[in-house]
Amino acid sequence: MGRKLIDLVHISKSFGNNLVLDDMNLYIRENEFLTLLGPSGCGKTTTLRIIGGFETPDKGKVIFDSEEITNLAPNKRQLNTVFQKYALFTHMTIEENIAFGLKIKNKSKAYIHDKIKYALKLVNLEGFEKRMPDSLSGGQQQRIAIARAIVNEPKVLLLDEPLGALDLKLRQDMQYELIRLKNELGITFVYVTHDQEEALTMSDTIVVMNQGYIQQIGSPEDIYNEPENAFVADFIGDSNIFPAIMVRDKLVKILDTPFPCVDKGFGENKPVDAVIRPEDVTLTEPEAGILDGVVTHLIFKGVHYEMEVLANGFEWLVHSTKMYPVGTKVGLFVDPFNIQIMNKPESEDEEATVIDE
Template sequence: MEKELLRLEHIDKFYGSRQILEDLNLVIHENEFLTLLGPSGCGKTTTLRLIGGFERPDKGRILFDGQDITKLPPERRQVNTVFQKYSLFSNMDVAENIAFGLKIKGKSAAYIRDKIKYALKLVNLDGYEHADVTALSGGQQQRIAIARAVVNEPKVLLLDEPLSALDLKLRQSMQRELVKIKRELGITFVFVTHDQEEALSMSDTVVVMNQGWVQQIGTPESVYNEPENAFVADFIGDSNIIDGIMVRDKLVHLLGKDIPCINTGFGKNVPVDVQIRPEDIQICAPEDGQYRGIIRSVVFKGTVYDITIEAGGFSWLVQTITGHEQGREVGIRLAPANIQIMAKPASEDEEAAHDA
């Protein structure tokens, strides 16, 4: 891991009487692609605005390279922001938009010319210097906004849902472009999105947020495969989340049966949340399953089938690459390694912090 660049310590933020962030603690490293992920109103954009200097915390402090920047205005921070609305100047051509910040800094004409050329090449828009920004597509405008930000050589680039206005194919293309640009520049990206697929496909680190609290911080793989609570499990991808009892290490009581798992350290006869991903459930002959059930619905989704099976008093979501006949009796098998055990909140306060 690269060295620490940004640290947010014990941040509280209120808008009037409404608390948006509560005791937020976050470390961001050099050259990291970190994504703040969560539903609307979870505090992710407020966190981004605090880093950028557009808001001040009501409590706590923000450190940049070890220096306290909590009260530093945006123009004095080594940070640039690309907003959801790109805020390009319609009365300026592409080159003038990119040069805007450099002219304010008093850079020479030759320096600015070189920077414009470099930035346009970086975002694959060579030759667009004199184009009318209002005539560009959404994807091209987004690239110009990124070019305008990177010519200022920030140590951190903040991106506030910059792809949300684009159609699916263009959004996926721009996801790949952003990762490539980040690698070329070697700077830190802090990206805000509510789109889980976007977060998982682009990030080094994902910060899952809900109701002003950080729910989990980890790699895309860890937040998907090892969610720390029911909110993360439900928000990241599809999940079957079921009440269970941890009988002892490596054995959970689930829907009336003792089922082997690989989890340890929860104690004996402890209530837990049990998560099983739809793609990790095996459909088999009724006599071969741990549970017997009936297929209630089959929906083709293009690459997989979403299959609903009533079994053990629970409605299971199963995803397979092959279709099955609705109304047929089948068995369900669960491999121990595919069962994720999560601790239940110990109190009402903890439940507010760690669940939707």
């Protein structure tokens, strides 16, 4: 990946008394697919709108291609946005919609004509030139919105939950479409979503946000396998989060049971949080694992069975392709490599959101 293209330096923004972003620092590299991921109200859309020029930060600077653009109007920025719910111009044909930006820039008719053809081909909607936006399905409208943005050859494409209004199947198709587009165009994508699966599927880099603070920046693998705090662990995928004691390097006490692990450098007898993904818990014969438990819930999920196992007073969430009926006594085993140790949350935004026990 290339050099820094966008640099957000000490950005703060509040609406009234509501602090949305607090001293945020983030850079985006050229050619990167970066996703801002978090629950609603975490500041991800505000971040995107600050980059797009629709909001001005209270404090801090926005650097684009080594030039400060903090107070530059949106129409002067070399980037384009794909809005939530498409925001097509309903009084214009598809052709006129796509041509809008090019006409403003006084491009020649032939150039505009070629660009429209190219863009419609790119989003697989050839022959839609004369249609009106209202006559298109949601997925088609979204692709037109993308076409309308990319004909302007922006250096960066900003996407604000573009798939939020589509149904599941279409959303998955569009995810692949977006990855393909990004590879063909070779430009930077900044993507906002609250859907962790979408983020994991498409991104080079994920920025997990909560309550106006960045929780973790990393590749999808990093974020999933090595969450840095309880919030990230909880927000990305299913997880078992335990209060634990780091006895010494490579040994953690979870629910009063010592588990070997691979983490080091936390000190001795230090309270920490431990994360174990449900698919990393292996069910065995009783006494054959590290501790024993009883299956209390069983749900068939298609790819796997989801079970809850009561062991040492904690309901463990377990995913397994093998089925154990409710009431079965089982042993639980966890590979040391699959235990992720995290520091205790230092502030409210780092805590796991309470959804279930």
